[in-house]
Amino acid sequence: MKKYSRLLISLLILIFLLVSKSVFSFIDESYFRDDSTLGIIKHALFIASVSWIIIETLRLFKIRLLKRYDISSEDNLKSRKLHTQINLLQKVIVFIIILTAIGLILLSIESIRKIGVGIFASAGVVGIIIGLSAQKIVGALLAGIQIAITQPFRVDDxxxxxxxxxxxxxxxxxxxxxxxxxxxxxxxxxxxxxxxxxxxWTRTTADIIGSVFIYTDYRISFDALRKELTRLLESTDLWDGDVNVLQVTDSKESSLEIRILVSAKNSPTAWDLRVFIREKMIEFIQKNYPESLPRTRVVLEDKFKEGKVKG
CATH class of the missing domain: 2.30.30 (SH3 type barrels.)
Incomplete structure (x- = not known):
């Protein structure tokens, strides 16, 4: 009931405005002329209440529609797409309704009727905005509409x-x-x-591949590392069972660069999986191949060789 309260209030205001003329028929008819102060106020309230009803009806329709699409589920690509489109579309329509309502209210006031007419003319709108140096605001509005249409990202991406x-x-x-x-x-x-x-990271699907880099000495056993990686992945629910790769991606004068690729159902899980694999692989090397940890080698040559140094 609470979510309908604003709609009910706007309907009550509209009903009151529609019956007010007959209810207050004892008041001089001149009070309700369009050019009278009371007439202008009544006209403005009528437009505002109708706009309010349309906006609230639109909001309730959006809520009922989006209830069918839960973005908290695992496979939520379609839901996030609809949430993004509908939310942005609602904001665009509300903006247009408010702009139209302001224009109609201004049209009811003779002294500033030209401003109201100007709001309905696109050239007038552009002229007013440029005159107020608000081009960035228009650019932001157009960018919002473009994002709603093209969707380079969605809610919860x-x-x-x-x-x-x-x-x-x-x-x-x-x-x-x-x-x-x-x-x-x-x-x-x-x-x-x-x-x-x-x-x-979730443009077309929520699942993602994560990378882990480990640096070791040249004496490390790659087969042992691959077996341990497979064992670790099969022991955790963080892995989705898809990608399991260990490769040597670079060799430097003092160490090897080993890249591990693993996959998970979404980016937060991929982050936890990468941390888990990194910690456990380092522990495995420390316990089983301590001599294969990265080392800096220094070779000292004996220059005092026999026959080259005088006593």
């Missing part, structure tokens, strides 16, 4: 932005909120995501 890893928490017309892994919030204008590159 895992992204890397400004060297920060987190999830898309809110998508608004003028700004995007990214929930960082440490619970901070990164707020960026919508234009940022159209002008600068960013990483989307």
């Amino acid at each position: 895992a992204v890397v932005v400004e060297n920060e890893w987190g999830w898309i928490e809110e998508i608004n017309l003028t700004y995007i909120v990214v929930r960082i892994w440490d619970k901070r919030r990164l707020v960026l204008p919508t234009t940022y995501f159209l002008e600068k590159p960013f990483q989307n």
Whole structure:
């Protein structure tokens, strides 16, 4: 019942306005002329209440529709797509309704009717905004609409932005909120995501491949490492059973670079899996191949060889 309270209030206001003229018929008719103060106020309240009813009806429709699509489930790609589109579409429609209502109210006031007419003319809108040096606001609004259509990301997508890893928490017309892994919030204008590159880890699917790098000495046994990696992956529920790869990706003068690739059902699980594998593989090397930990070799040659040094 609580979620319908605002809609009920707006309906009551509209009903009151519709019957007020007959209820207060004893008042002089001149009070309700369109150019009278009371007439202007009544007209403005009527437009505002109708707009309010439309906005509240739209909000309730959105809530009922999105209840069918749970974004907390594992396979939530379709749900996140619909949540993003519907939420942004609602914001665009609400913006248009409010702009239209303001224009209609201004039309009812003779002295500023030209301003109301100008709001309905696209050229007038652009002229007013440019005159107020608010081009960035328009750019942000258009960027929000473009994001709703093209969807380079969706609500709850895992992204890397400004060297920060987190999830898309809110998508608004003028700004995007990214929930960082440490619970901070990164707020960026919508234009940022159209002008600068960013990483989307869950663009087409939630599952992801994680990498772990380990550096060892040349004497390490790769077969032993691969067997241990397989054993560790099969012992944990963090692994989705898909990717299990261990490769030597680089060799330097003092150590080898070993890259491990593992897969998980989503990015948070992949992070936990990478940490688990890194810790356990290092422990395995420490216990079983301590001589294969990275070393720095120094060779000292004896220059005082027999027959080259005078006594």
